[in-house]
Amino acid sequence: MSIDQSTAAKVAKLARIKVEDDALPALASEFNTILGFIEQLNEVDVDGVEPMVSVTPMRLKRRQDQVTDGNQQDKVLSNAPDAREGFFAVPKVVE
Amino acid sequence: MSELNKLGLAEARDALRKGDVTSVELTESCLKAIEDADALNAFVHKTPEIALERAKAADARIKTGDAPSMCGLPIGIKDLFCTKGVPSQAASRILDGFKPEYESTVSQQLADAGAVMLGKLNMDEFAMGSSNETSVYGNAVSPWRRGNDDAQLTPGGSSGGSASAVSADLCLAATGTDTGGSIRQPAAFVGITGIKPTYGRCSRWGIVAFASSLDQAGPMTKNVRDAAIMLETMCGHDPKDSTSAELAVPNFEAMLTGDIKGKKIGIPKEYRMDGMPAEIEKLWSDGAEMLKAAGAEIVDISLPHTKYALPAYYVIAPAEASSNLARYDGVRYGRRAHLAQGDGITEMYEKTRAEGFGPEVQRRVMIGTYVLSAGFYDAYYNRARKVRTLIKKDFEDVFAAGVDAILTPATPSASFGLGEMTEADPVQMYLNDVFTVTVNLAGLPGISVPAGLDAQGLPLGLQLIGRPWGEGDLLNTAYALENAAGFVAKPGKWW
Numbered sequence: 001m002s003i004d005q006s007t008a009a010k011v012a013k014l015a016r017i018k019v020e021d022d023a024l025p026a027l028a029s030e031f032n033t034i035l036g037f038i039e040q041l042n043e044v045d046v047d048g049v050e051p052m053v054s055v056t057p058m059r060l061k062r063r064q065d066q067v068t069d070g071n072q073q074d075k076v077l078s079n080a081p082d083a084r085e086g087f088f089a090v091p092k093v094v095e
Numbered sequence: 096m097s098e099l100n101k102l103g104l105a106e107a108r109d110a111l112r113k114g115d116v117t118s119v120e121l122t123e124s125c126l127k128a129i130e131d132a133d134a135l136n137a138f139v140h141k142t143p144e145i146a147l148e149r150a151k152a153a154d155a156r157i158k159t160g161d162a163p164s165m166c167g168l169p170i171g172i173k174d175l176f177c178t179k180g181v182p183s184q185a186a187s188r189i190l191d192g193f194k195p196e197y198e199s200t201v202s203q204q205l206a207d208a209g210a211v212m213l214g215k216l217n218m219d220e221f222a223m224g225s226s227n228e229t230s231v232y233g234n235a236v237s238p239w240r241r242g243n244d245d246a247q248l249t250p251g252g253s254s255g256g257s258a259s260a261v262s263a264d265l266c267l268a269a270t271g272t273d274t275g276g277s278i279r280q281p282a283a284f285v286g287i288t289g290i291k292p293t294y295g296r297c298s299r300w301g302i303v304a305f306a307s308s309l310d311q312a313g314p315m316t317k318n319v320r321d322a323a324i325m326l327e328t329m330c331g332h333d334p335k336d337s338t339s340a341e342l343a344v345p346n347f348e349a350m351l352t353g354d355i356k357g358k359k360i361g362i363p364k365e366y367r368m369d370g371m372p373a374e375i376e377k378l379w380s381d382g383a384e385m386l387k388a389a390g391a392e393i394v395d396i397s398l399p400h401t402k403y404a405l406p407a408y409y410v411i412a413p414a415e416a417s418s419n420l421a422r423y424d425g426v427r428y429g430r431r432a433h434l435a436q437g438d439g440i441t442e443m444y445e446k447t448r449a450e451g452f453g454p455e456v457q458r459r460v461m462i463g464t465y466v467l468s469a470g471f472y473d474a475y476y477n478r479a480r481k482v483r484t485l486i487k488k489d490f491e492d493v494f495a496a497g498v499d500a501i502l503t504p505a506t507p508s509a510s511f512g513l514g515e516m517t518e519a520d521p522v523q524m525y526l527n528d529v530f531t532v533t534v535n536l537a538g539l540p541g542i543s544v545p546a547g548l549d550a551q552g553l554p555l556g557l558q559l560i561g562r563p564w565g566e567g568d569l570l571n572t573a574y575a576l577e578n579a580a581g582f583v584a585k586p587g588k589w590w
């Protein structure tokens with residue numbers, strides 16, 4: 001499978017990473033190198049094999065669905081690039 | 096006592112208990128060594144005030160006669176661990192200025208045991224790399240050189256700062272993390288010991304996530320005994336990590352008898368790669384001879400899916416990374432790009448991530464996005480997870496046949512020069528992890544032990560792979576190998 005420039009642009013869009021148009025050919029070429037390497041996996045017979053979900057045969061722990069902490073608004077906001085009046089601030093989302 | 100920074104953990108612990116030295120003296124010696132070693136670019140955030148405060152507290156605790164092994168011992172912490180109030184940015188621009196309000200479980204356990212944090216250590220950005228060349232802080236540099244050649248060499252990656260710092264005696268030991276070989280490969284490159292425990296041994300809570308099903312923390316130390324001591328402090332069940340194992344942590348140090356009589360050591364034929372340097376081949380067979388001389392039985396084994404481990408890894412790890420790194424959006428923490436007039440929230444995400452992530456991280460996030468996207472999920476991601484099942488089964492089969500540990504080279508080459516791989520395609524760099532990545536995919540413990548020098552005077556390491564939860568036994572086999580190999584070389588100081 002070969003990735004062209006428009007696919008590379010689509011992937012960049014899905015990943016929310018801005019890639020300038022002039023960088024797309026090199027990006028597509030790198031993708032193709034890596035995917036070419038990955039395609040060795042097609043040689044493996046995986047019929048009837050279960051995809052791994054957990055590397056250790058253990059069930060994930062469960063806990064009561066209850067509040068365990070809270071009241072940390074200052075701490076939660078302390079690293080925000082833009083926090084105002086107790087909220088994270090972002091560019092206008094709704095017109 | 097002079098040059099206290101050159102001590103290992105066990106030696107320093109014993110000296111502290113005898114009252115021969117104080118933690119403050121040990122700490123000051125390391126802080127001085129760090130100040131003199133900016134050329135290595137290993138410590139990227141120094142915390143001398145915290146270090147001296149903890150050292151004083153440790154000295155008081157040691158006087159009471161009731162201090163754990165790690166009490167008063169100065170160590171470095173990889174930048175991937177969140178440390179309260181201290182910059183923790185995974186060597187990424189996107190976390191510029193981030194000071195966590197909390198402490199990772201592993202670094203908290205070390206602090207609770209009285210260990211002294213000297214500062215944060217350089218690494219590849221988000222632990223993605225094998226040469227510490229993707230860091231926003233610039234390259235970490237190995238203290239080793241090829242003979243009299245002054246070309247700068249890589250300390251390996253991603254835990255390159257940890258490797259450089261321990262090898263150059265800037266600290267007594269350091270934390271690392273290992274997703275595909277990021278503890279074991281750098282340890283091998285600089286002639287130190289590094290162990291990745293079984294998946295679930297160390298809590299991942301508070302460690303910046305790369306690929307959650309593969310990431311594990313572990314110690315990087317000057318010898319096997321030190322690894323046993325530090326690993327015990329780092330391990331243990333943590334309710335805040337749902338994949339953390341609810342298993343008792345043994346006294347690993349007490350298991351170091353050096354007696355491996357009757358142990359069955361497997362030599363996997365698939366690890367004999369085409370084009371493998373003769374020196375590595377010889378190191379490997381010498382290692383097998385040493386274990387045999389110590390009373391182990393050497394058996395040839397087969398791990399038939401080895402060849403597919405790296406390709407499977409380069410689907411699974413980027414897939415998980417693309418999901419984990421979706422959180423870096425310029426809203427809650429870190430750095431937001433400067434926006435133009437009229438830019439909306441999508442432009443904010445796209446510009447922030449384009450400016451904040453380096454090229455290798457962008458590449459892996461996008462590969463992960465692609466293999467998880469509609470239409471390709473089955474062909475790539477599910478297939479890779481099936482191959483992972485087969486890779487794990489390879490190991491289960493040999494352990495079921497009675498093999499206690501597996502001996503392999505740690506890396507396909509010695510350390511290489513910084514910048515030497517710049518022109519290579521990304522896959523060439525990925526091959527560094529060819530011997531280590533299987534262990535992460537199978538969730539097993541693996542340890543790298545320095546075992547010799549190549550013709551240019553650079554360290555080479557051997558890897559031992561153990562049974563799940565068998566770190567104690569694995570450390571003991573590594574201890575026997577260490578005793579037999581007698582590796583004592585140190586880099587000459589040029590920095």
